[in-house]
Amino acid sequence: xxxxxxxxxxxxxxxxxxxxxxxxxxxxxxxxxxxxxxxxxxxxxxxxxxxxxxxxxxxxxxxxxxxxxxxxxxxxxxxxxxxxxxxxxxx
Ligand SMILES: [Zn+2]
Numbered sequence: 001x002x003x004x005x006x007x008x009x010x011x012x013x014x015x016x017x018x019x020x021x022x023x024x025x026x027x028x029x030x031x032x033x034x035x036x037x038x039x040x041x042x043x044x045x046x047x048x049x050x051x052x053x054x055x056x057x058x059x060x061x062x063x064x065x066x067x068x069x070x071x072x073x074x075x076x077x078x079x080x081x082x083x084x085x086x087x088x089x090x091x
Pocket of ligand 1: 022023034
């Protein structure tokens with residue numbers, strides 16, 4: 001499932017600028033949190049989630065973590081040879 005970020009405008013619409021970033025499934029304009037967004041509002045790649053100067057919708061973020069946990073770098077498997085020993089030292 002493709003996800004994309006889409007902006008919610010501040011009160012006043014496009015001239016007022018971006019208030020919040022939501023996440024939408026596919027190329028839609030309905031956010032994962034249920035909010036209807038302007039289909040012409042700016043969109044960004046899902047990998048920019050959390051990297052914008054504007055805040056990201058917390059509800060969308062929670063859904064996203066359930067559907068696309070692989071977006072986070074820390075969940076990627078390490079290449080062979082870089083695996084760390086995670087067991088507690090036993091002395
Ligand atoms: Zn949202």
